[in-house]
Amino acid sequence: MADSPDKAVPGAPEDAKKDSSRDAGTERSARPAGLLPDRARPHAARLEKAVLGAMLKEPESCIDLAVEQFNRTDVFYMPAHREIYRVILALQQAKSDAVDVLSVAQKLREESKLEAVGGEIYLAELMDSVATTVNLESWCRTLLKYATLRRMIDVCSNGLLKCYDADADAGQVVEEIESDIYGVRGEEASRSIVSITELVADQFDELMKIFKGEHEVGIPTGFAPIDDCTGGLKPGEMFVLAARPSIGKTSLALNVLRNVAMNREKPRPVAFFSLEMTAEQIARRILCTESQIPESVFWNRTFQYSDLSRMTGAVDAIRKARIYIDPTGGLTIAELRAKARRLKAQKKIELIIIDYLQLMHADGRTESRQQEVAEISGGIKKLAKDLNIPILVLAQLNREIDKMTGANARPKLAHLRESGTIEQDADIVSFLHRNREESKGAPAGASVEAEWIIEKNRNGRTGNFKLLFYPARMEFLPAAPCSEDFAPQAKS
Numbered sequence: 503m504a505d506s507p508d509k510a511v512p513g514a515p516e517d518a519k520k521d522s523s524r525d526a527g528t529e530r531s532a533r534p535a536g537l538l539p540d541r542a543r544p545h546a547a548r549l550e551k552a553v554l555g556a557m558l559k560e561p562e563s564c565i566d567l568a569v570e571q572f573n574r575t576d577v578f579y580m581p582a583h584r585e586i587y588r589v590i591l592a593l594q595q596a597k598s599d600a601v602d603v604l605s606v607a608q609k610l611r612e613e614s615k616l617e618a619v620g621g622e623i624y625l626a627e628l629m630d631s632v633a634t635t636v637n638l639e640s641w642c643r644t645l646l647k648y649a650t651l652r653r654m655i656d657v658c659s660n661g662l663l664k665c666y667d668a669d670a671d672a673g674q675v676v677e678e679i680e681s682d683i684y685g686v687r688g689e690e691a692s693r694s695i696v697s698i699t700e701l702v703a704d705q706f707d708e709l710m711k712i713f714k715g716e717h718e719v720g721i722p723t724g725f726a727p728i729d730d731c732t733g734g735l736k737p738g739e740m741f742v743l744a745a746r747p748s749i750g751k752t753s754l755a756l757n758v759l760r761n762v763a764m765n766r767e768k769p770r771p772v773a774f775f776s777l778e779m780t781a782e783q784i785a786r787r788i789l790c791t792e793s794q795i796p797e798s799v800f801w802n803r804t805f806q807y808s809d810l811s812r813m814t815g816a817v818d819a820i821r822k823a824r825i826y827i828d829p830t831g832g833l834t835i836a837e838l839r840a841k842a843r844r845l846k847a848q849k850k851i852e853l854i855i856i857d858y859l860q861l862m863h864a865d866g867r868t869e870s871r872q873q874e875v876a877e878i879s880g881g882i883k884k885l886a887k888d889l890n891i892p893i894l895v896l897a898q899l900n901r902e903i904d905k906m907t908g909a910n911a912r913p914k915l916a917h918l919r920e921s922g923t924i925e926q927d928a929d930i931v932s933f934l935h936r937n938r939e940e941s942k943g944a945p946a947g948a949s950v951e952a953e954w955i956i957e958k959n960r961n962g963r964t965g966n967f968k969l970l971f972y973p974a975r976m977e978f979l980p981a982a983p984c985s986e987d988f989a990p991q992a993k994s
Contacts, residue, residue: 543655544648545579549641554583555628556635557590561601564635565594571642577649582619585610586628603629650686657682677840684843684888721770721853721892724761725980727967731956732930735762735853735892739929739960740883742859744897744918750952751896751934752779753787753976755855758894760788762853763823770852771824773845775838777861781829787976788825792816796974824849835881836865846889854889856882858896859924876923883927897924899933912966915957931958936971952978 556564575584589609593601603625610616661679720734735741745751763772776784790797793816799805826845845851868874886893899917913933915925925931936952949970956964968981
């Protein structure tokens with residue numbers, strides 16, 4: 503139902519026509535001439551009157567119920583209704599006067615706005631316009647729907663105006679418009695308050711399905727001990743994998759990407775944002791790992807044609823995978839948001855991998871590098887929640903770990919480089935650790951030991967897990983069997 507400012511709502515009393523005509527002239531906002539229809543925006547004058555009438559009729563219960571649905575005056579289309587709603591909220595918050603027709607009229611009179619909204623007679627008409635308030639929540643939801651549509655009209659019309667600015671930066675305009683649209687959507691999502699009564703039965707069913715193996719907790723990484731400990735890569739979570747340079751964090755991330763995107767039972771679309779390597783380098787590394795043929799044999803020309811079938815088989819397998827690579831260097835959090843949203847909408851991606859966090863930039867100027875990293879980290883976590891998919895983000899460790907010696911020379915949370923907020927924002931913080939010198943002297947095709955350390959797990963256990971790293975083909979595999987010394991540790 504959408505009322506027109508110069509036409510009464512179908513089935514509504516005749517005075518709705520008067521309300522509309524009185525307020526129509528002040529509601530119109532700027533719009534690009536000739537681009538949008540010159541007509542009233544979606545609204546329901548009759549329901550606006552009903553909501554305000556219910557608040558005046560039964561203020562003790564109806565005001566709180568309405569505010570639960572919305573607390574913005576622009577949910578009302580009619581300027582007079584906006585003023586009345588604003589005064590009702592002000593009186594309720596002040597708690598000095600009862601909220602009724604007389605107190606609202608007095609407040610409006612003090613502000614010299616009583617006559618503009620129709621006087622005491624109109625306030626009395628509002629209260630008399632409803633016989634029962636039982637449907638107030640439904641009325642509020644309808645008004646909220648129309649308010650959302652009006653906000654989208656504003657966003658789209660402003661977007662058109664920005665597009666007509668020939669001097670504007672196209673990328674920035676697209677980002678601004680996307681942000682505005684997602685702002686409207688995010689506001690709708692954040693408004694929902696759900697009683698635990700409505701949730702607990704569903705969650706019990708979910709837990710039983712997980713227990714019976716009927717429901718997947720998160721996306722399997724392909725490393726069973728890690729998945730047993732963390733539940734996999736869960737929607738909305740930020741999973742940090744940190745290491746010093748040349749330890750193999752990119753290789754491990756690409757192994758996870760390959761395990762997810764090329765899973766035989768359930769392959770999933772994955773986006774890989776590489777700020778360090780080119781798209782061609784990433785594709786080449788995945789190809790060599792999948793074919794089990796070291797890249798070095800091509801450089802030193804020792805490739806055997808007998809291995810050609812393995813290489814072509816790997817090409818065929820990878821071509822079927824839904825892997826999307828973005829090699830943009832110096833990526834900003836705004837650019838990441840825009841690209842990730844499009845990939846989620848168009849390619850239905852289920853996992854994002856970022857290599858690596860400290861190479862990203864914040865959207866604007868910041869006072870320090872620590873503050874910039876904090877803004878990036880918070881932006882990544884928010885993106886994971888907004889898109890409801892996991893984000894595996896690689897991070898760099900500081901040099902303090904290099905100064906440690908002995909059996910206890912393993913990374914800790916304090917070694918995260920440049921910002922402690924990474925630890926706060928992340929749901930899971932893990933480290934990749936191994937002896938770099940071991941791989942230098944390892945025979946071709948041999949493996950070296952490594953550890954994947956889960957140091958923080960917001961919703962589960964922590965522990966250290968042994969891996970085997972094959973430097974020639976840049977591949978990590980779980981070490982089996984796993985000794986008790988590296989079994990998952992319960993959180994204290």
